Amino acid sequence: MSKDKRFLQGNDAVALGALYAGCRFFAGYPITPSTEVAEKLAAMLPKAGGRFIQMEDEIAAMAAVIGASLAGRKSLTATSGPGMSLKMENLGFGCMAEVPCVILNVMRGGPSTGTPTGPGQSDIMQAKWGPHGDHPCIALTPSTVAEQFTETVRAFNLSEKYRTPVIILTDEIIGHMREAVEIPAEGELEVIDRVKPDCAPEDYLPYDSSKGDVPPMANFGEGYRYHVTGLNHDASGFPTAKPSIIDSEERRLVRKVEANYDDIVKVEEFMCGDADRIVFAFGSSARSAKDAVLALREKGVKAGLLKALTIWPFPERHIKKYADGGVKGILVPELNLGQAVCETERAAGGKCPVEGLFRVDSEAILPSQISGTLERF
Amino acid sequence: MSRYEIRLSGSGGQGMITAGIILANAASIYEGKNAVQSQSYGPEARGGASKAEVIISDEEINFPKVTSPDFLVALTQEAYDKYSKDIKPGSTVVVDGAFVKNTGGGDFRLYSMPVTGTVLERLGKQLGANIATIAAANAIGGFVSEEALLKSVLSMIPKGTEDFNRKAYGIGLELAAEALGRGPGKGL
Incomplete structure (x- = not known):
C-alpha cells in the first residue's frame, strides 16, 4: 500500500x-x-x-x-x-x-x-x-x-x-x-486510553491509589458518581483537612510523573557519541542547531546535538550524562532571554560550562550563530 | 540539487503564500524532493509587504528560513526594497515591471514582466496573478517540472476554478518565454 x-x-x-x-x-x-x-x-x-x-x-x-x-x-x-x-x-x-x-x-x-x-x-x-x-x-x-x-x-x-x-x-x-x-496508518502508532474502574459504581473511589499512583478514572454519565474539586481531597474526591492525606496525595500527584522519567522524557542524541561539545535545543531552535552541528562536523569540530522532545520533566539525566562525561561545554540556544539554560546549568551540576544563546527579535536563531559560539568552547 | 532558496514577495493578499505552498507541494509530493515552505506577514490581512519562502533540496532541510535567496520574485516596490537586500550573488530576480521601477544594479539576472496587468487585462481580474507568477518563475528557474507544478496548482485551487487557473498558468508561461527571449537585464 x-x-x-x-x-x-x-x-x-x-x-x-x-x-x-x-x-x-x-x-x-x-x-x-x-x-x-x-x-x-x-x-x-x-x-x-x-x-x-x-x-x-x-x-x-x-x-x-x-x-x-x-x-x-x-x-x-x-x-x-x-x-x-x-x-x-x-x-x-x-x-x-x-x-x-x-x-x-x-x-x-x-x-x-x-x-x-x-x-x-x-x-x-x-x-x-x-x-x-x-x-x-x-x-x-x-x-x-x-x-x-x-x-x-x-x-x-x-x-x-x-x-x-x-x-x-x-x-x-x-x-x-x-x-x-x-x-501513519491506523494501528501504526500506539494509542493509549485511560484505565477505567473495574469495580461496581457504589464501590468506586476516584482517587484510590492503592493499586498504583494513577487511579482508574470513570467517565461521568456511565453510572459512577463522584466529587471533583480543586481542594485537597482524599480517595473519595471530597475535601480533606487531614495533614497526612494532604501530604501523601501531594507527593503522589508529583511522583506519578517525576518517577517515570524514562517513559516520559524523550531526547534525540545526534552525533553525541564522540562529541566534545554539546548543543541542547528544542523546537525551531533545534533545527538551527542540527545545521550548526553538521557544519561544524564538516570542519572537523566534534559537536553533538541533544534535541529535547520532552522539555518537562526536564531532560536532566541526559544532560548530566554528557556533563559528567567531560564535554568542554553545553550551549543552549532559545528564543527567550534564558529559561532552559538555567535548568541545564542545574543538571550539569558545575561539571562543565553551560552557556545560553538568546534571541528575542522575532527572528529565528541562525545556524551560524550556534556554530560560531560552539566553536569557541 | 543541494539547498536552493526561493523567496516570493508582494503585497499581502496577492497570493504569494499560496504560490509558495503550491511550489513546495509540487517539489515534495510530486517530485519526491525535500521542501519546506514558510512565510512572514504583518498583523494586517491585506497590504503591507508579505513573503513566502520555499527551500528545495535533495538533502534534509533543517533551518527552515531563507537566508540568502538564489531566486527572488517581487511584485511590488515595497516588497523588492524589503526583501532583496540579502540575495545571493549571481541570483535570479523576477519582478512585475509595472510596479517595481527601481532595482538598482547588482550581481543578479533580472527578468521583468507585467504579470499583474496582463492577468487583469486578459482574465478580467487580478485573482490568478499568483498562479501566473509561479508558473513564470518556475519556467525561468526550473525548480520542478512543468507537469508537477500544474498538477500541484490544480490540487490546491477551489473546485470550479480549474479553467480560470489554467489560463492564468498559461499567461505565466507566455510571459516567461517572452522574458527569456529578451534575455536577462542588469537592473531597473
Missing part, C-alpha cells in the same frame, strides 16, 4: 495527530499563531463524531476541555501566550483533579500581546510554573511537522496514561511552516 504522504502545515499536523489519538472534543478561542488548529478541527471533528466549540474566552475553553474529558472525551485546546496566561487557573485545577487533556501553546513573542506573528520560546517556565502550587508537568517540544503529528499522539497517550494535562509547546515557526509528512 502506498504511503499517505501529505504536504502539511505544522498546526494542521497537530489537528490530524489529535484525531489519530482519538481526540473528539475541542474548545478554544482563536489566537495567532495557533488558529489553524481550531480552523481545521472545526471542519473535521463533527465529521468524526466529535464536538467543536468556540468559547467566549480561553478561561472557558480550558474549563470546557476539563469537563469534556471528565465525561470521557479526549480533549484538546490550542492557544498562544496571552491565551495560555488565561488558562493557568483551570490548568492547575486539571492537574489537581487529575483530568487528562492536551493544551497546545504555539509560542509567540511576549510578554502580553507581544508579537503575534513572530516566534518565541519564552513560555518554558510558564508551562511548568504557571499554575500555582506543586503540581506535575509534562510538556513536549516537537521540531518538525512530522513530530507535530507524532508528539500530539504522544501527548494524548501520556495524558491518558498519567491522568494529567499535557502541554505541547511548539512555536510560530514550527506551527506555520510546511513540509511533507507521512501520515
Whole structure:
C-alpha cells in the first residue's frame, strides 16, 4: 500500500495527530499563531463524531476541555501566550483533579500581546510554573511537522496514561511552516486510553491509589458518581483537612510523573557519541542547531546535538550524562532571554560550562550563530 | 540539487503564500524532493509587504528560513526594497515591471514582466496573478517540472476554478518565454 504522504502545515499536523489519538472534543478561542488548529478541527471533528466549540474566552475553553474529558472525551485546546496566561487557573485545577487533556501553546513573542506573528520560546517556565502550587508537568517540544503529528499522539497517550494535562509547546515557526509528512496508518502508532474502574459504581473511589499512583478514572454519565474539586481531597474526591492525606496525595500527584522519567522524557542524541561539545535545543531552535552541528562536523569540530522532545520533566539525566562525561561545554540556544539554560546549568551540576544563546527579535536563531559560539568552547 | 532558496514577495493578499505552498507541494509530493515552505506577514490581512519562502533540496532541510535567496520574485516596490537586500550573488530576480521601477544594479539576472496587468487585462481580474507568477518563475528557474507544478496548482485551487487557473498558468508561461527571449537585464 502506498504511503499517505501529505504536504502539511505544522498546526494542521497537530489537528490530524489529535484525531489519530482519538481526540473528539475541542474548545478554544482563536489566537495567532495557533488558529489553524481550531480552523481545521472545526471542519473535521463533527465529521468524526466529535464536538467543536468556540468559547467566549480561553478561561472557558480550558474549563470546557476539563469537563469534556471528565465525561470521557479526549480533549484538546490550542492557544498562544496571552491565551495560555488565561488558562493557568483551570490548568492547575486539571492537574489537581487529575483530568487528562492536551493544551497546545504555539509560542509567540511576549510578554502580553507581544508579537503575534513572530516566534518565541519564552513560555518554558510558564508551562511548568504557571499554575500555582506543586503540581506535575509534562510538556513536549516537537521540531518538525512530522513530530507535530507524532508528539500530539504522544501527548494524548501520556495524558491518558498519567491522568494529567499535557502541554505541547511548539512555536510560530514550527506551527506555520510546511513540509511533507507521512501520515501513519491506523494501528501504526500506539494509542493509549485511560484505565477505567473495574469495580461496581457504589464501590468506586476516584482517587484510590492503592493499586498504583494513577487511579482508574470513570467517565461521568456511565453510572459512577463522584466529587471533583480543586481542594485537597482524599480517595473519595471530597475535601480533606487531614495533614497526612494532604501530604501523601501531594507527593503522589508529583511522583506519578517525576518517577517515570524514562517513559516520559524523550531526547534525540545526534552525533553525541564522540562529541566534545554539546548543543541542547528544542523546537525551531533545534533545527538551527542540527545545521550548526553538521557544519561544524564538516570542519572537523566534534559537536553533538541533544534535541529535547520532552522539555518537562526536564531532560536532566541526559544532560548530566554528557556533563559528567567531560564535554568542554553545553550551549543552549532559545528564543527567550534564558529559561532552559538555567535548568541545564542545574543538571550539569558545575561539571562543565553551560552557556545560553538568546534571541528575542522575532527572528529565528541562525545556524551560524550556534556554530560560531560552539566553536569557541 | 543541494539547498536552493526561493523567496516570493508582494503585497499581502496577492497570493504569494499560496504560490509558495503550491511550489513546495509540487517539489515534495510530486517530485519526491525535500521542501519546506514558510512565510512572514504583518498583523494586517491585506497590504503591507508579505513573503513566502520555499527551500528545495535533495538533502534534509533543517533551518527552515531563507537566508540568502538564489531566486527572488517581487511584485511590488515595497516588497523588492524589503526583501532583496540579502540575495545571493549571481541570483535570479523576477519582478512585475509595472510596479517595481527601481532595482538598482547588482550581481543578479533580472527578468521583468507585467504579470499583474496582463492577468487583469486578459482574465478580467487580478485573482490568478499568483498562479501566473509561479508558473513564470518556475519556467525561468526550473525548480520542478512543468507537469508537477500544474498538477500541484490544480490540487490546491477551489473546485470550479480549474479553467480560470489554467489560463492564468498559461499567461505565466507566455510571459516567461517572452522574458527569456529578451534575455536577462542588469537592473531597473
